[in-house]
Amino acid sequence: MNAPVYLDNNATTRVDPAVLAEMLPFFTELFGNPSSMHHYAAGVAEAVQLARRQVQSLLGAKHDSEIIFTSCGTEANNTALYSALAANPGRREIITSVVEHPAILAVCEHLEKNEGVTVHRIPVDAKGRLEIGAYQAALSDKVAIVSFMSANNETGTLFPVEELAVMAKEVGALFHTDAVQAVGKLPMNLADSAIDMLSLSGHKLHAPKGVGALYLKRGTRFRPLLRGGHQERGRRAGTENVTGIVGLGKAAELAQAAMEHENTVVRTLRDRLQTGILQSISHCFVTGDIEHRLPNTVNIAFEYIEGEAILLLLSRAGIAASSGSACTSGSLEPSHVMRAMNIPYTAAHGSTRFSLSRDTTDADVDRVLAVMPEIIARLRQLSPYWGKDGPKATPDFAPAYA
Amino acid sequence: MWDYSDKVKDYFFNPVNAGVLEEANAVGDVGSISCGDALRLMLKVDPETDVILDARFQTFGCGSAIASSSALTEMIKGMTLDQALKVTNQDIAAYLDGLPPEKMHCSVMGAEALHAAIANYRGEEWKDDHEEGELVCKCFGVDAALIERTVRDNGLVTVEQVANYTKAGGGCCSCHEKIEDILIAVNGELAATAKPAIVQQPKPRTLVQIAPLKPEPAPAPAKPAMTMVRKIQLIEKVLEDIRPSLKMDGGNAELIDVDGDTVYLHLTGACMGCSSSGLTIAGIQERLMLAFGKPMRVVPSKPTAEV
Structure with missing residues (x-):
C-alpha cells in the first residue's frame, strides 16, 4: 500500500521532530520543578519563560505575562467563561454563536441550566457567516462576555473577531475568542486588538497533546479556574507541564516561521484538492464561507451518501479525513454546524472535511483525487436516492418514519 | 474508529445483493434521513409457496447500515415469509458477529425493512413502533427515549430505580449524570402539569448495587490462590x-x-x-x-x- 495520507489536521497534527527534540531534555536531565530554589530548577524556569515569549510573539501580544499556560484549549475556554462571570457579578449574560465547538457550547449550556446565566446563541447564514444584526441586538450592559470562534473547525469559516470585539467593548463586555484552529495559520497582532482573551491548543500546531494557553490582556479582570498554587502568577495553579510548554513554545516559533508557507503553498494545495473534487464529481458542494476561510481546510458535502461510509472507504485507501455525519459521532443528528447552515440532511450526512498542514504534499492531493470519484460513485450506486446516473428525478423513496 | 467485526467490514467493503431488483413484488422503505440511515429492501416472493426467491437492497447510511442490509438479504433468501418474519435484529447483529451498541439501530432498521416489505406484499399497513434517542447507557444499550418513558410511566425518582427498571446505569455508572438530568426533566414536567406525582412505590426488593463497587476484600494472606x-x-x-x-x-x-x-x-x-x-x-x-x-x-x- 502507498504511504498513508493524513488530511485530518484540524483534529490533531503530527508533533514536529524539532519540537520533540526541544522537549526531550526536560524529561531527562532537566526534570526540576521550575519553582524550586536549588540548581535543578535552573534552566527549567528559563525554558518556560522562553516558551512564553515564543507564544507571545506568535500572537503579537504586548507582554509575555499575558500568556497563561493551560492543559488544553478546552481548559482555556472554560477558564475564560467562568472567569468573566465570576469577575463581573453584575453581568449574567453570555453571547456566543450556534456553531462554536462543544468546549464553548456545552459550558454555556451548563451555566444556563445550573447557574441561571442567560445565553444568546447568534445564528449563522447558509455560508456560516454570523448574523451581525442578531449580535448587535443581543449586546447590552448585562453581557459579561462575548465568545466567538476565530475559525470554525469543520468548515474553516472565519468570523471577523476584531470587529466583533470592538462591538463588545461598546457595552463594556469582555471579548473572548476560541482561536484553537486559527493560531499558527493566521497572523495575529493582539497588542493592537480589542480582544481580551484568546484560547489556543498545542496539538493543532504540531506541538503535543496536553498543553494549551489562554491569552489574557493585561488589565482584564480575572478569576482563576484552578486554585492551589502560585504558578502562572496565581492564575492557573498546578505544577507546570514543562515538557508540553517547551514543545508549545517551539511549535509557536516554527508556526510563525511557516506562516507564509501556510498561506501560499498549503492554500494552493487545498485549492487544487477542492477544484479537483468539484470538477470530477457531480452533486457535491463546498460548505462554509469560501472567501473567508482557513487556508488549510475544505469541507465538501457529497449528496445522497453518508459520511462514515466515505471515511471507511477513504481509510481503506490509506487516506485519513473527517465527517460531519451523525454516525461518526455516535449521535443521531448530523453536525450542529451543518444544521446551523441549513445544509439539507441528504448532504449534511455526506459532508467530508479535508484539513491539510505543512506536512501535506502534492502527491497527497493526487492520491485523494485519484480515489475520490470511484468511492463516491460506488456509494451512490448503493443509495436509494440515486438513480442510474444521477439523483432520481422523481423521488419515489419515502421511508416510513422520519 | 468503530470497533467493527471482520464480518461487518467484509459486508461493507464487498456488499452482496446491492442494487435494484426489477422483478420485486415486495418493497419495504424504512429509515430516517435525519438520523442518517435509510433502507429500501426489495424481495421477489414466489406467490405459490411464499418463498423469498431473491432479495436486494439500497441503503443510505454508514458502514454498519450497509453491512446489516447486505447480511439481511443473504439471511432471508430461501425462507418463507413466515420464517423471515421470525428474523430479529439480534439475529442480524449475530450474523455479523456483533455490532457496537451505538450501531444496533442499523440492525433494527434491517428488521423493520423486512417487516415493511412483507406487509407491502400482503397488502397490509405496516406501522413503525420504533423509537430511539441518544444512547445513554453504553453497558446495556439503553437510550434516552426508553428511560424517559419508563420514568414517566412508573414515577421513578432515583437512579437506582432507573437501573432496576431499565438496567441503565447498572454497569460502569458513568451515565449517572445523564440519568439524573432525565429524572429532573421528566419529574419537573410532571410537577408542572400539576398532576399529583404518580409515585408507585416499587415492592421492596434488593436494589442493584450501583454505588462504586469496591473490589472484594483480598483473601487472607494464608490462602494465596482463590479456591x-x-x-x-x-x-x-x-x-x-x-x-x-x-x-x-x-x-x-x-x-x-x-x-x-x-x-x-x-x-x-x-x-x-x-x-x-x-x-x-x-x-x-x-x-x-x-x-x-x-x-x-x-x-x-x-x-x-x-x-
Whole structure:
C-alpha cells in the first residue's frame, strides 16, 4: 500500500521532530520543578519563560505575562467563561454563536441550566457567516462576555473577531475568542486588538497533546479556574507541564516561521484538492464561507451518501479525513454546524472535511483525487436516492418514519 | 474508529445483493434521513409457496447500515415469509458477529425493512413502533427515549430505580449524570402539569448495587490462590446481586461451570434470545471483573442436564 495520507489536521497534527527534540531534555536531565530554589530548577524556569515569549510573539501580544499556560484549549475556554462571570457579578449574560465547538457550547449550556446565566446563541447564514444584526441586538450592559470562534473547525469559516470585539467593548463586555484552529495559520497582532482573551491548543500546531494557553490582556479582570498554587502568577495553579510548554513554545516559533508557507503553498494545495473534487464529481458542494476561510481546510458535502461510509472507504485507501455525519459521532443528528447552515440532511450526512498542514504534499492531493470519484460513485450506486446516473428525478423513496 | 467485526467490514467493503431488483413484488422503505440511515429492501416472493426467491437492497447510511442490509438479504433468501418474519435484529447483529451498541439501530432498521416489505406484499399497513434517542447507557444499550418513558410511566425518582427498571446505569455508572438530568426533566414536567406525582412505590426488593463497587476484600494472606469454592461463592454473590433486575424481565441466570477465568452461565426465561441478552452477558461480565479485580469471561452455556 502507498504511504498513508493524513488530511485530518484540524483534529490533531503530527508533533514536529524539532519540537520533540526541544522537549526531550526536560524529561531527562532537566526534570526540576521550575519553582524550586536549588540548581535543578535552573534552566527549567528559563525554558518556560522562553516558551512564553515564543507564544507571545506568535500572537503579537504586548507582554509575555499575558500568556497563561493551560492543559488544553478546552481548559482555556472554560477558564475564560467562568472567569468573566465570576469577575463581573453584575453581568449574567453570555453571547456566543450556534456553531462554536462543544468546549464553548456545552459550558454555556451548563451555566444556563445550573447557574441561571442567560445565553444568546447568534445564528449563522447558509455560508456560516454570523448574523451581525442578531449580535448587535443581543449586546447590552448585562453581557459579561462575548465568545466567538476565530475559525470554525469543520468548515474553516472565519468570523471577523476584531470587529466583533470592538462591538463588545461598546457595552463594556469582555471579548473572548476560541482561536484553537486559527493560531499558527493566521497572523495575529493582539497588542493592537480589542480582544481580551484568546484560547489556543498545542496539538493543532504540531506541538503535543496536553498543553494549551489562554491569552489574557493585561488589565482584564480575572478569576482563576484552578486554585492551589502560585504558578502562572496565581492564575492557573498546578505544577507546570514543562515538557508540553517547551514543545508549545517551539511549535509557536516554527508556526510563525511557516506562516507564509501556510498561506501560499498549503492554500494552493487545498485549492487544487477542492477544484479537483468539484470538477470530477457531480452533486457535491463546498460548505462554509469560501472567501473567508482557513487556508488549510475544505469541507465538501457529497449528496445522497453518508459520511462514515466515505471515511471507511477513504481509510481503506490509506487516506485519513473527517465527517460531519451523525454516525461518526455516535449521535443521531448530523453536525450542529451543518444544521446551523441549513445544509439539507441528504448532504449534511455526506459532508467530508479535508484539513491539510505543512506536512501535506502534492502527491497527497493526487492520491485523494485519484480515489475520490470511484468511492463516491460506488456509494451512490448503493443509495436509494440515486438513480442510474444521477439523483432520481422523481423521488419515489419515502421511508416510513422520519 | 468503530470497533467493527471482520464480518461487518467484509459486508461493507464487498456488499452482496446491492442494487435494484426489477422483478420485486415486495418493497419495504424504512429509515430516517435525519438520523442518517435509510433502507429500501426489495424481495421477489414466489406467490405459490411464499418463498423469498431473491432479495436486494439500497441503503443510505454508514458502514454498519450497509453491512446489516447486505447480511439481511443473504439471511432471508430461501425462507418463507413466515420464517423471515421470525428474523430479529439480534439475529442480524449475530450474523455479523456483533455490532457496537451505538450501531444496533442499523440492525433494527434491517428488521423493520423486512417487516415493511412483507406487509407491502400482503397488502397490509405496516406501522413503525420504533423509537430511539441518544444512547445513554453504553453497558446495556439503553437510550434516552426508553428511560424517559419508563420514568414517566412508573414515577421513578432515583437512579437506582432507573437501573432496576431499565438496567441503565447498572454497569460502569458513568451515565449517572445523564440519568439524573432525565429524572429532573421528566419529574419537573410532571410537577408542572400539576398532576399529583404518580409515585408507585416499587415492592421492596434488593436494589442493584450501583454505588462504586469496591473490589472484594483480598483473601487472607494464608490462602494465596482463590479456591474453587471461594470462586463459586463470589460468582453466586454477584449473580444474586443482579438477579432482581434479570427477574424483572422474566429471566434468570444459572452458574454451570467455572474454568480458570471463564464462567459458563445458563440464561433462562426471557433472557434466552432476548433482544439484549448479549448486553446482559457483557453487563454480568463487567460485574464479575469488578468483583474479582481481573479480566473474566462469561460464556453462555446449556443447562447442566444437556452438557
